[in-house]
Amino acid sequence: MRIGITIGDPSGIGPELVLRTVPKLKGLGDYSIYGNVEILSKTARDLHLMGDYRKIRPHIVDVSDNIRFTYGLSTTSTARVALRSIQGVLKSGADIVITAPIVKKTMRKIVPGFIGHTEYFADFFKVNDYAMTGLWRDKRIMLLTVHEPLKHVFRRLKAEVIADRISFFQNGLRRYFGISKPEIGVAALNPHAFEFSLGEDKEIERGIMLARRKGVRVSGPYAGDTLFNRVFDGYLAIYHDQAMVYLKSKRDGLNFTLGLPIIRLSPLYGSASDIAGKGCADIAGFVAAFRTGKRLYANMKKHGKKDGV
Numbered sequence: 001m002r003i004g005i006t007i008g009d010p011s012g013i014g015p016e017l018v019l020r021t022v023p024k025l026k027g028l029g030d031y032s033i034y035g036n037v038e039i040l041s042k043t044a045r046d047l048h049l050m051g052d053y054r055k056i057r058p059h060i061v062d063v064s065d066n067i068r069f070t071y072g073l074s075t076t077s078t079a080r081v082a083l084r085s086i087q088g089v090l091k092s093g094a095d096i097v098i099t100a101p102i103v104k105k106t107m108r109k110i111v112p113g114f115i116g117h118t119e120y121f122a123d124f125f126k127v128n129d130y131a132m133t134g135l136w137r138d139k140r141i142m143l144l145t146v147h148e149p150l151k152h153v154f155r156r157l158k159a160e161v162i163a164d165r166i167s168f169f170q171n172g173l174r175r176y177f178g179i180s181k182p183e184i185g186v187a188a189l190n191p192h193a194f195e196f197s198l199g200e201d202k203e204i205e206r207g208i209m210l211a212r213r214k215g216v217r218v219s220g221p222y223a224g225d226t227l228f229n230r231v232f233d234g235y236l237a238i239y240h241d242q243a244m245v246y247l248k249s250k251r252d253g254l255n256f257t258l259g260l261p262i263i264r265l266s267p268l269y270g271s272a273s274d275i276a277g278k279g280c281a282d283i284a285g286f287v288a289a290f291r292t293g294k295r296l297y298a299n300m301k302k303h304g305k306k307d308g309v
Helices: 014-024 037-046 050-059 076-092 104-110 117-124 150-156 159-177 200-213 240-247 284-307
Strands: 002-006 030-035 060-062 096-098 131-136 139-143 183-187 217-222 234-237 254-258 263-267
Touching: 002 014, 002 076, 014 030, 014 037, 014 050, 014 284, 030 037, 030 050, 030 076, 037 050, 037 060, 050 060, 076 104, 076 117, 096 284, 117 254, 117 263, 131 159, 131 240, 139 159, 139 240, 159 183, 159 200, 159 217, 159 234, 159 254, 159 284, 183 200, 200 217, 234 240, 254 284, 263 284
Parallel strands: 002 030, 002 096, 030 060, 096 263, 139 234, 183 217, 183 234
Antiparallel strands: 131 139, 131 254, 254 263
8 A cells, every 4th residue: 555645736735734733643654755855854944844754755756846935925936846746646646646735726827727636636537537526524416517607506406417417426435444334415506495486496305305216315305504414424515615614614524536546635724825824734634644544445455346437
């Protein structure tokens, strides 16, 4: 089991997260950090983390040039470091990948059309069937739509599409989480579900019924403001913020890419340019990513072939 770690955009909190988290994790095993030695050593000096830097130094793989950078100021140069870090870990053949935060706005300047890690990784592995999934403890929340304007979400509300996504989620819960007969709860689109619906939630209900005919244990649609208080093995959110408002209220929420041949996780926070270089970033999400990654990888190895996914 090989773990690959990216450093993210060096103007943000990525290098700090690596320096403050990785040396403290016990039993990490075979791991490599893809970035630049000088960038990490500068961050370590600035944040008085040289002791931690020396512990991880043998595991750093230089894949980008050293650059001058300013904390809190993302540029095309810092974005290029983040991109080289991602490319390095993808080419490494790592089984588990933990990604540090990037700045999408500057990434788009060097990678036109860049959306995020999720889509970039799926494109690298030539995977068409994948999904962003938020994790927090026993909550597993898959998104039907991700970075789309709400106006476009309505176009995706087709019963057949929803049924397909529910079946895909069932297979993912089996493969990565070892749940043989998962129960899934589906969110409604509108406030109070059917009460303020103009037919959208009826279409979601039709999708649920189609999935049931395939043998999936699924119910809903439930009002999005109470769905996550219910007990299910997995939850299907209809749009991005429906899931993320809940997940980002937690210190150690995670972003997991369902459907890849590897385990890819990241904490659910951005580059935090306002606190970069101050040594006060919350490392809870980064710690959780490593611990969760190992469990998911073990489940994938055990259940993947058996379930045919």
